[in-house]
Amino acid sequence: MTIQISIDGKQITTTAGKTLVDVAAENGIYIPTLCYVKNKTCLGTCRVCSVKVSGNVMSACTVAVSDGMKVEVDEPEVSDMRKALVECLFTEGNHNCPSCEKSGRCELQAVGYEVGMVVSRFPYRFPVRERNHTSGKIWLERDRCILCLRCVEFIHDAESGKKIFSLSKRGAKARIEIDTELVESMSAGQVKVAANLCPVGCIIEKGHGFNEPIGQRKYEKKSIRERAVAKNNNE
Amino acid sequence: MNTQIKLILKRYCSDRTRLLDILWDLQGLYGYFPEAVVTQLSESLNMSANDIYGVISFYHFFHDRPTGRYKIYLSDTVIARMNGYEEVRTALEQEANCHFGGTDETGTFSLFYTNCIGLSDQEPAMLIDDVVFTQLSPGKVRVILSQLRQNKTPAEIVNPEGLPSSELAYVERLVKSNIRHKGAVFFKKINHRVLLDKCLNQLPEHIVENMIASHIRGRGGAGFPTGLKWQLCRDVEAEDKVVICNADEGEPGTFKDRVLLTHSPRDVFVGMIIAGHAIGSNYGLLYLRAEYRYLKDYLEYQLQQLRTEGLLGIDFDIRIQMGAGAYVCGDETALIESCEGKRGVPRVKPPFPIQNGYLGRPTNVNNVETFAAVTTIMERGAQWYRSMGTKESSGTRLLSVSGDCAQPGIYEVEWGITLGEILDMVGAQDASAVQVSGPSGECVSVAKDAERELCYDDLSCNGSFMIFDQRQDLLRVVQEFMRFFVDESCGICVPCRVGNVELLRKVDRLIDGKGCQKDLDDLVSWGKLLRATSRCGLGTTSAKPILTTLDTFPGIYQNILTRKQGTLLASFDLKEALPDGGRFREE
Numbered sequence: 001m002t003i004q005i006s007i008d009g010k011q012i013t014t015t016a017g018k019t020l021v022d023v024a025a026e027n028g029i030y031i032p033t034l035c036y037v038k039n040k041t042c043l044g045t046c047r048v049c050s051v052k053v054s055g056n057v058m059s060a061c062t063v064a065v066s067d068g069m070k071v072e073v074d075e076p077e078v079s080d081m082r083k084a085l086v087e088c089l090f091t092e093g094n095h096n097c098p099s100c101e102k103s104g105r106c107e108l109q110a111v112g113y114e115v116g117m118v119v120s121r122f123p124y125r126f127p128v129r130e131r132n133h134t135s136g137k138i139w140l141e142r143d144r145c146i147l148c149l150r151c152v153e154f155i156h157d158a159e160s161g162k163k164i165f166s167l168s169k170r171g172a173k174a175r176i177e178i179d180t181e182l183v184e185s186m187s188a189g190q191v192k193v194a195a196n197l198c199p200v201g202c203i204i205e206k207g208h209g210f211n212e213p214i215g216q217r218k219y220e221k222k223s224i225r226e227r228a229v230a231k232n233n234n235e
Numbered sequence: 236m237n238t239q240i241k242l243i244l245k246r247y248c249s250d251r252t253r254l255l256d257i258l259w260d261l262q263g264l265y266g267y268f269p270e271a272v273v274t275q276l277s278e279s280l281n282m283s284a285n286d287i288y289g290v291i292s293f294y295h296f297f298h299d300r301p302t303g304r305y306k307i308y309l310s311d312t313v314i315a316r317m318n319g320y321e322e323v324r325t326a327l328e329q330e331a332n333c334h335f336g337g338t339d340e341t342g343t344f345s346l347f348y349t350n351c352i353g354l355s356d357q358e359p360a361m362l363i364d365d366v367v368f369t370q371l372s373p374g375k376v377r378v379i380l381s382q383l384r385q386n387k388t389p390a391e392i393v394n395p396e397g398l399p400s401s402e403l404a405y406v407e408r409l410v411k412s413n414i415r416h417k418g419a420v421f422f423k424k425i426n427h428r429v430l431l432d433k434c435l436n437q438l439p440e441h442i443v444e445n446m447i448a449s450h451i452r453g454r455g456g457a458g459f460p461t462g463l464k465w466q467l468c469r470d471v472e473a474e475d476k477v478v479i480c481n482a483d484e485g486e487p488g489t490f491k492d493r494v495l496l497t498h499s500p501r502d503v504f505v506g507m508i509i510a511g512h513a514i515g516s517n518y519g520l521l522y523l524r525a526e527y528r529y530l531k532d533y534l535e536y537q538l539q540q541l542r543t544e545g546l547l548g549i550d551f552d553i554r555i556q557m558g559a560g561a562y563v564c565g566d567e568t569a570l571i572e573s574c575e576g577k578r579g580v581p582r583v584k585p586p587f588p589i590q591n592g593y594l595g596r597p598t599n600v601n602n603v604e605t606f607a608a609v610t611t612i613m614e615r616g617a618q619w620y621r622s623m624g625t626k627e628s629s630g631t632r633l634l635s636v637s638g639d640c641a642q643p644g645i646y647e648v649e650w651g652i653t654l655g656e657i658l659d660m661v662g663a664q665d666a667s668a669v670q671v672s673g674p675s676g677e678c679v680s681v682a683k684d685a686e687r688e689l690c691y692d693d694l695s696c697n698g699s700f701m702i703f704d705q706r707q708d709l710l711r712v713v714q715e716f717m718r719f720f721v722d723e724s725c726g727i728c729v730p731c732r733v734g735n736v737e738l739l740r741k742v743d744r745l746i747d748g749k750g751c752q753k754d755l756d757d758l759v760s761w762g763k764l765l766r767a768t769s770r771c772g773l774g775t776t777s778a779k780p781i782l783t784t785l786d787t788f789p790g791i792y793q794n795i796l797t798r799k800q801g802t803l804l805a806s807f808d809l810k811e812a813l814p815d816g817g818r819f820r821e822e
Contacts, residue, residue: 044583047729047768057767062583084764088733121757122737147726157283166285167578169292170561172736174726177285 003067008074020063020071021049030225031073032082032111034089034199035148036061043149048085048111052078079115086112087120094126094143095200101209102201104217108146110224129175135183137191139204145176146200155194157182164194165203176202236275239264244279251280252594254290254576255559258297267298293578293725295349295560296525303338303345305383307331308362311348312487313715314637314701315358319372323359326373330380343384350562350719351487352526355637355701356413356644363389365528367409400529401536403497409529412494413644416660418631419623420611421647422498427505427610431546434509434613442513443469446609449617450629454604455481455565456672456697457772461605468514468589471597476516478507479593479600481570483524485562486673487719488699491633492603494645496523496530499607500537504553506606509613511551514599519553522570525560562723566771567600568592569725580727581771604633604698624650628690636661638702654694655685658702665704668788673699674716675776678709678783710791713780714742720777731774734765738778749806751796759785 001016007029014023022038024031034046042061049060052072060071072078089095089108097103132140151165164182167174186194195205212218219227243260247253261272268291270284277284291297298306309324328334331344338345354360357369366389368379382392390400398405414422434442447462468476480503484492495503507519523531534555541547561579564570568582571593592598601609608630612620621629628650634657637643641662648657658666658681666681671694679687679694687694703709717739726732741758744750762778769775785792797805 042583044770045728047770050768059768059770062585064585078767081764081768084761085729085768088729088737092729092733122733123740146729147732149727160281162277162281162283163286164283166283166289168285168289169726170578171721171724171726172732174732177289179283179285182283 001067003065005065005067005069005071007071014065016066017064020051020053020060020065020069023065024060024071024073025228028229029073030114030228031060032086032114032224033061033228034086034107034111034146035150037150037154037197040154043153045147045149046085046089048082048115050078050081050085051075057081083115083117084121086115086117087122089146090117091120091122091124092127093145094129096143100144100201101204102144102198104212104214104220106201106219107199107224108144110219114223114225132178132180134180135178135206137186137206138178138183138194139206140176140178141202141204142176143202144200145202147174147176148199150197150199151176151194151203154197155190157185158187158190159185236279237272240272240275244276249279250576251282252574252576254280254287255294255557255573257576258291259557259559262297266304267301290576290578293561294525294558297559301338301342303333303343305343305363305389306345306347308347308349308352309335310350310352310354310358310360310362312351312355312358313712314355314488315360316711316715317638317707318358320359322373323361323371323376326376327361327380330377344380349526349560350722351485353484353490353493353524354410355488355490355635357411358637362526365531366390366393367529368393369410400532403533406497406530406533410493410497412497413642414494414498415636415642415644416646416648418647418649420608420620420631421495421502421604421633423502423611423614425502425505425610425614427501427541428544428546430610430614431505431508435512435550439469439513439515442509442613445613445617446513449612449620450627451605451608451612451620452628452691453602454608454632454698455567455602456486456675456695458691458695461601461609464589464599464601465510465513468597468599471590473597475518475596476514477593477596477598478510478514478516478519479567479570479574479598480507480519480521480603480606481565481567481600482527482603483522483558483565483570484527484603485524485565485723486675486697486699487716488637488670488673488701489635489697490637491635491645491698493527493530495603495607495633496527496534500534501541502607502610503603504538504541504547504606506601506609507553508547508551509609510599510601510606514597516599517551519551520556520574520593521553522556522558522564522574524558524564528557531555531557561725562719563725563771563773566773569771570600571598578725580725581773583770625688625690625692627692632689632696633698634696634700635698636700636702639663639666639704639707640702648689650690651688653685654679654681654687654689657689657700658685661702663702663704666702667705668703668707668709670699670701670703670712670780671695672697673701674719674780675772676779678713678780678787680787683787709784709788710742710746710795713784714739714746716780717742717777720773724773724777728768728770728774730765730768731770731777734761734769734774735777737761738765738781742781744806745792745795748795748797750792751799751805754806755785755792755796758782 003016031049033049035043051060129142333339335346359371360369443465451461452458564573564579566581569579573579588598634646721735724731762782
């Protein structure tokens, strides 16, 4: 069903039931996301896509558009909330961009630029997080994990369907785990998929690294915003 | 494979959605989850071992490491702390000869803290495995632990007559019900057979209409109109629908569902049967919090009785699903996840449970008190029910009253009663503050708010009613509540996982005397962030202890503020930050 909605005052004609993040992007309006993956189950973990819908703050990845919806993205209060959530992630873990292999391809870093983050309003925690390098295929750098759950929900063992990545504990103690046996049966292609799916530098493919020189890295060539709103937003 | 594990798996048809039951049985067998057992489970259930550990480590009462023979969980709540908690805690450590979080050398005792176990009217209280001990004192603790050392079981100590655990007398031996004031709706003698005959012969639509006409709203706290929920669930076309009773009474300070399940279990079950008929479901689940495990045999027996009488088990049956210790499972979608044997993480909404709930089926979740009220409404009529309370909040509700008052316990009140009237009724002449609806509710001032009415449009109440007089340090209460939320956040969304820790740190800083005005401003702004952006009710309400006390009792914050010294933050200790305590610099 064709419907009308407005985003930041712009009148948009679209189809009822589509996800707000996608509708916005198709119409040239960028809403930052970190856990969202187009055409996959909504994870709703990062809340970085928070916008105002009819005055209420909602995460745009969980909103199905309906007729007459009035959406505010570029609004000071909710823009600052998005920025605050990104800042939360930078202080919760250890994100040393200059030494990270994912730098330039990292969605957290790219979104950090988009929301205009300079320094976090929250105190940096400098947590001590154990790494897992036991697998021959993947480095698990927990320092950088933002618990988006992409790997947990979307990467499964090809044969058994079991989860390769999972969460343990809860709350501030929650942490990402990797099944060191199942990971060994991952194909090279699946390892690449997992590493690319990880929005940060937590899942790193062993044996490769720093392939692109500074200046020619993914988000340097084309920003995360441009990629999101591009009509054909394939890589 | 080990035959005992095989038997347990067979009992649940190796169904991974029954993982919580499987884990409870295995923990009963081994005391914890040895690696070899988890490996066997992972093969049988086709889950990775980590996936299973993910479930184990989510729940407070599951242990992935060996514990002592007796697992002792001391309820750590603000109310306990007002009633000799510290002395009991110390006595436990001395007698058990170990610290909290640890096990003694002989492997006899393990001590754990736990959040509110639904006994705020008789604290300090503790669970030893699934047996509960109330009104503790250091002397009582010494006797209990020495008897355990002499190989008496916890049940033998508390129940020397050996009453069967399926009887009401057993439950009453363990805990007091303290029903102080009965009203028109609850704890009534009802002929359930006659009532069910009447209801099941009515058209389902008629029952839904009755619920809508009664104006009853859900008693879990959110206050969603029950009739409308039933209507929406009824309107979904599906073969299999599910009725769930939420008995995960986790809000600190509430215990009314425990008392209802103790004295009116049939009202609750019959309410579920009626709901089943109304929405078109033949299957019900009662999700019972792990802290109430001592009620399980009794409730199972009650279900069996209903089956024997032919009231249950033909067109509709009920299964009890045990929880395993997670406050967040009070959220209906987290509760459904938990029923499916998973980590109790709130789902992304939409879809709502009425469309897609337990195992993908349309599911209607109501609170224990709601179902009990449904039974009386069907007995006495919607108009009768609506004649009580206020226009927008019909009927009565149960209050769990605790804290500084003469008569803590259960009170049935009509909606519309004022705060002052309640305080008079319960003997709380010296009250200065009341935490209404638990930590996720509102802290009100008796001086300012005594005339406010308990109802959905004014002072909404989920049943928790904690009273504090002048002697109590409200900032410490706030600190305890924030610690509770940090402890209970599931961590799935960023604002709640990160934000609650930061809020607690700020409160700690203020109590340390190192807070300044900027810290208060941050609390307000960060509190708003959590409220607006969190995924479920836990995160959207967790800043309320801070935000409501800032509003009602600003003095408790203003009086302890410090000033910035020079260019450094008040919270920054230069000496502590430098090596050798700053001596080098001074020289």
